Amino acid sequence: MSDTGGGAAVLTLDHPPANALSNAAVRELTTALNTLAAGPNAPALVLTGAGERFFCAGGDIKEAGAYDAESMVERMTAFHALLCALEDFPRPLVCAVNGWCVGGGIEIALFADVVYASPQARFVFPEIDRGLLPAVKGIARVRTVLGDRAARRLLLGGEPVDALDAQAVGIVDHVVEQGELLAVATARARAAAAKPPAVFAALKRALRTGSAGRAAAAQLRTTIADSRRVFDDPAARAAREAWND
Structure with missing residues (x-):
């Protein structure tokens, strides 16, 4: 490598x-x-x-x-x-x-x-x-x-x-x-x-597991967990602040 x-x-x-x-x-x-x-x-x-x-x-x-x-x-x-x-x-x-x-x-x-x-x-x-x-x-x-x-x-x-x-x-x-x-x-x-890693990882995880046949309750649990993780992530926060500016 x-x-x-x-x-x-x-x-x-x-x-x-x-x-x-x-x-x-x-x-x-x-x-x-x-x-x-x-x-x-x-x-x-x-x-x-x-x-x-x-x-x-x-x-x-x-x-x-x-x-x-x-x-x-x-x-x-x-x-x-x-x-x-x-x-x-x-x-x-x-x-x-x-x-x-x-x-x-x-x-x-x-x-x-x-x-x-x-x-x-x-x-x-x-x-x-x-x-x-x-x-x-x-x-x-x-x-x-x-x-x-x-x-x-x-x-x-x-x-x-x-x-x-x-x-x-x-x-x-x-x-x-x-x-x-x-x-x-x-x-x-x-x-x-260069994109916020936590957001990128969460999106890839959702693309991998978020099929239409997945139970709605499981989808909600993932959404909540990923939202918390991304909201607290420094790089994601910086991206939000840059967008707001």
Whole structure:
């Protein structure tokens, strides 16, 4: 991880040659996210991949080839924990997709607050052709973000889409030239980091848990607790006072 200043840092998936998600990489990424989230001054994060060909090649197929069923269960349990760490991260989370984004890489990107991609980026869920499955939490996220028809197209079809098609279906928010990708994503992370952290965290928590099916009483309890927390937060108070001035 590299600190870029301005309250933002870059976390790079660096597992040559294709930034595949080995068991070790999954554990390291999960630990990094949880450690940062628990700290007093967690930065806004930009997630990207090393090099220009791959953001993330998904699960490490060579490693998976040696698994038995129980090993795969352990692997999927660890990956589920990574998706939970992404979902629960209270600070701004920006993805800079610099190349191929495969399987679990798409699941990771869809838990970001904003996704930038280079024109060279390609997105594919190959699991249906490889005899594997994405995580159910990831599948649910695909359907929530993209809608049922696009989710079926990608998950059941197994065909790659380019950056512009990915933007059209909702995987990507902005397509940016490769040479500008990391700088633009980092600038967005810094801008988000400048917003009151307590407010940002409360909004992300509400977006995560405030579904229409949630009991009204539970929604009210969260509203009251978050309102108290934000009202007493110094940064939120400063933002209110600046607005009033």
